[in-house]
Amino acid sequence: MNKNFLVQEIIRLKREKNAVILAHYYQDQDIQEIADFIGDSLELSKKAQTTDASIIVFAGVHFMAETAKILNPDKKVLLPDWEAGCSLADGCHPKDFKVFKNQHPDHIVITYINCSAEIKAMSDLVCTSANAKKIIDSIPLDQKIIFAPDENLGNYLQRETKRELVLWKGSCVVHEAFSLDKLIEIYNNNPSAKIAAHPESESHILKVAHYIGSTSGIINFIKTDPTNVFIVATEAGILHELSKAVPDKMLIPAPSTEDNTCACSECAFMKMNTLEKLYLCLKNESPEMTVSKELRTKALKPIKRMLELS
Template identity: 75%
Template sequence: MNKSYLISEINRLKTEKNAIILAHYYQSEDIQEIADFVGDSLELSKKAQTTDADIIVFAGVYFMAETAKILNPNKKVLLPDINAGCSLADGCHHDDFKLFKEKYPEHVVVTYINCSAEIKALSDIVCTSSNAEKIINSIPSSKNILFAPDRNLGNYLSKQTKRDLILWEGSCVVHEAFSLDKLIEIYKNNPTAKIAAHPESESHILKTAHYIGSTSGILNFIKTDTATTFIVATEAGILHQLAKTVPEKTLIPAPSVQDNTCACSECAYMKINTLEKLFQCLKNEGPEISINEKLRIQALEPITKMLELS
């Protein structure tokens, strides 16, 4: 379908149905441009909690839309493509994690928001990369902590907070795809550049970084730092908002191990959503996210604790 037609129809349907489009920074440029709000996981959770829209269209991945439904049981929550998954969420199954948790009955269970409702329901508190350090520090030092599902974020948090965390062995395929050798080569060619990295990246990438933080943290760092060139080690979708925010600065995507066309790391799950799927989603009001009420209440508690601390 014609792009201008899709944009016009999406805007018409939003007004007609009192719908809001929430988009993650990793979505395509077209979707970011038509969204009512673009943010990281924490910002999107807060926005989902406070919106007065009747319909929430979540342009992101499944666990994000599911979290929005947990927070808004009486609203219709839609996902443009139901197959928009996440390697972290998909790699942490309920039965396996339940058995893992049972080995550490005295531990406080902290889970990264990149997990299913079933995993959240087994948690004491949820966190995002924006508030993870704050969440860990809020737990008394006398308490032991089990952290899942991202081992890279867990290792980073362990170093930052000086806490010995028990880690689930999960990882993000996107943030583990960065090539250290290629990154060093780019840095040699841009010696005044600063490297900004997401804490889901592997430790050898984080060791090179001048700044480590969430997607919104990286945006703020690049916006306020005096450097003029930045190498960005997170999903390449962030570059769109960055280019709009700081057009005078040079932004270089950190290269991935794979020899792909953009030489950067992209999340195939995030990019499975398209403008046409967004239109069809609003038009047909589906795919719709549904969740068992008992599970929703169980998963809501650790999310609420996170939002209160944030």
């Protein structure tokens, strides 16, 4: 379908149906351009909680739309592509996690928001990369903690909080794809550059970073730091909005181990959403996210605790 037609129709349908489009920074730039709000997981969770729209179109992945529905049971929540999943969420099956949790009965459970509603329902607190340290710091020092599902983020948080965490062995395929050798080569060619990395990245990437933070944290760092050249170790979709905010700065995506078209790391799940799928889901009001009342009630508690602490 013609791009101009799709854009015009999406704008018309949004107005007619009182819909809002929430998009993650990792979405295709065409979707970012038409979104009402672009953010990271924490920002989007807060926005989903406060919107007065009747329909939320969540241009992101499955667990994000699910979280939006948990926060907005009376609103219709749509996801452009139902198959847009997440390696972290998919790698933490509720049956397996229940066994893992039962092996540590004196531990409370903090889960990264990149997990299913079933995992959230088994948790005491939910966190994002933006507030994870704050969430852990709110727990008494003598209280033992399970952290899931991201082992890389968990290792980073252990170093930052100086707390011992029992970690679930999960990882993000995007943030594990960065090549240290290629990164060092780029840095040697740009010695005045600063490296900004997401804490889902592996420890050898974090060790060479000048700044470690969430998607929004990386954006704020690059906006405010006087350096002119930045190597960005997170999903390359972040560069679209960021390049508009800092047109005078050079932004280099951290290279992945694989030789691909963009020489960067992209989330195949995030890129499953397209402008055409966004139009069709708004037109047909499908696929629609639903969460049972019982599951929603259980999963809402740790999310609300997170939002209160944030």
